[in-house]
Amino acid sequence: MPVVPMKEIVDRAFRDRYGVAAINVVNDLTMEAVLAAAVAERSPLIVQTSVKTVRSIGIDLLFAMWREMTAGIEVPVSLHLDHCPDRSFISDCLRKGWNSVLFDGSRLPVAENLRLTVDIVAEARSYGAHVEGEIEAITGVEDDIGSDEEANRESLPVALDFIRKTGIDVFAPAIGNAHGVYRSEPHLDAQRVSDIVAAEPIPIALHGGTGMTDAQFTDLISRGCAKVNISTALKITYMKSNLAFLLDARDRDTWDPPSLFTSVRAAVLEMAAGHMRRFGSVGRAW
Template sequence: MPVTSLNDIVRPAFEERYGVPAINIVNDLTLEGVLEGAVEAKSPLIVQTSVKTVRSVGAPVLAAMWRAMTAGIEVPVALHLDHCPDRAVVTECLRNGWNSVLFDASALPVQENLALTIEVVREAREYGAQVEGEIEAITGIEDGHGSDEEAARESLEVSLDFIDRTGVDVFAPSIGNAHGAYKEAPVLDYDRVSQLVSARDIPIALHGGSGLSSEQFRELISRGAAKVNISTALKETFMKSSLEHLAQAERIDRWDPPTLFDDVSQAVRTLVIDLAKEFGSAGRGA
């Protein structure tokens, strides 16, 4: 099954009320691991890259890795640029084969955000790509982007006007969720998801998924959260599995990089399989 569009992945999830893991990778090893996990789980998958990752690895290198690792893949996959406020990076990624972008102008006044997002949607359509939009900053700092200060939420009417006028394919509301590790259990505004979905037939992106409970995931997915973002959990899995392997290598004084790669890749695969089962996407990509 070839690489497919974001719409072809999230639309069935939205209609059938399951969630698709949207996982931020950081290098070739994590990319390989999440893809292998999705194939093993027979789950659709959205691979995400932060602006920080694009800049550190390079868009052409990431694109070459993506093409090589998804050649002949057996499940639907899409490549998404996450939280990007930089139009130049958006353009670079679209030119290199990303088929979905989140243009994040949430730090700007709504009307300025709206005007810029309209331009991004127009540009993305030239590449056959989709756009995720947001008008409120999600609390927390991720890959150097964002703020720990909770942003004010806009009214439902403002959100619907943004959706209508921009033509975004997926919408990411602020509902009490946050990037990074939660310091305390979040109080989520489930009704806001239901209100948006009831008023507009649009899939919802859930940010700050790492650390939510199974009950919270189920409730939000049942209300229309079809794209579930996972970043912190991937980073913790990658680094903690590396740390555990290196501690063991030190104990036995055996330094064999391929075994490190195997252990880390297996940990990442297991994370993806578990998420696919939890979100209900396992078996949906067969």
Template sequence: MGVVPLKDIVDPAFAARYGVPAINIFNDLTMEAVLAGAVECNSPVILQTSVKTVRSIGSRVLFEMWESMTRGIEVPVTLHLDHCPDRDVVTECLKAGWNSVLFDASALPVEENQRQTIEVVREARSYGAQVEGEIEAITGVEDDHGSDEVSKQQSLETALTFIDATGIDVFAPSIGNAHGTYKAAPVLDANRVTEIVKARSIPIALHGGSGLSPEQFQDLIARGCAKVNISTALKETFMKSHLAFLKQAEQNSKWDPPSLFKHTRGDVIDMVKELAEQFGSAGKGR
């Protein structure tokens, strides 16, 4: 299968009601390990980059890594720019070859958000790319983007008007989900997903997936959340894996970086496989 448009991954998932892991990578090791995990469990995967990662590594280097690591890959994969309010970065990534973008203008009034999203969709189409949109900020700060203040939830009518006017391919509603680590079990407005899907039959992106319960994942995916975003869980897996290995290395006074990378790679692969099994995408890669 190889690199495909976002729609080729989320549309089948939406139709069959399974979720596809959309995982925010932040270096070469996590990119390679996420792709390897998807291959091992035969799952499609959406590889995401934050604006912070694009700026720290550079779009050209990131895309060259992506091209190299996906050459000959046998499961459907796609490269997505997550939560980007900066039009210049959106354009930079589309020109470089990203398959889709989340233009995040949720800090703007809905009317201005809608106007600019229409422009982004038009631009993305010229590159054969897709667009995810949102009208409410997802609570929490992630990769220096966002706010801990809870955004006002817009009406269903406003959401549907935005979807119709912009022609976005995926919609990300705020349903009580949050970026980062949940301090308490979140109370989710799952019925909002059902209302949107019933009215417009559009794949839904579930943000703030790290920390939700298996029951919440199962329910939301069944309602139409075809794209399930994971960021914090990968960061925690990466850093805790490093920490455990380095503690043992210190105890043994044995310092071998390649062994550290191999250890962490294995933990990331296991995380990806567990997510794919949980979301129902395992075995759906061909």
């Protein structure tokens, strides 16, 4: 199964009401581990990259990693650029071969966001790529993008007008979700997802997934959240597994980098596979 368009993955998930994990990777090890999890679980997968990660690795090297790791892959996977407010950077990634992008115009007036998103959708189409859009900022800072201030939510007619006029493929509404770690179980406006989908049947992207309960995931996916973003959970797993291994290595005075990589890879793979099981995407590969 070659790399497929993001729309093909989310449209199937939306139709059959399961969720596809969209996992933000940070380096070659985490990219390989989440792809291996998808193969092991026979699950579709969206691999996400933040602007910060692309810039830290380099766009050419990161895409070369992706191309090599997905050559001959046995499950449907897609490469997505997460929260990007930089118009020129979006063009760079589309030109290089990213399958989809999220233009983050959430801090702009809706009219300006709409105008720019229309242009980005047209550009993406010229590359056979797709676009996720949003009109409200998701609370929290992720990879240096965003704000801890909660943005006002737009009315349903405004959201629907944005979806229809831009032609976006996925919509990311604010429903009380947040990037980062929740201090307590989040109170989510699940009905807003249902209201949007009832009026305009479009796959919904659920941001701020780390820390939500299984019941919340199940409910939101049943309402149309076909793309479920996981970023913080990967970062925590990656950092804590490194830390645990290194503390043990210090205590044993045994220093073997390949063993470190193997241990961290296993932890990241299991984290990714666990989310695939929770979202109902296991065995959904085609």
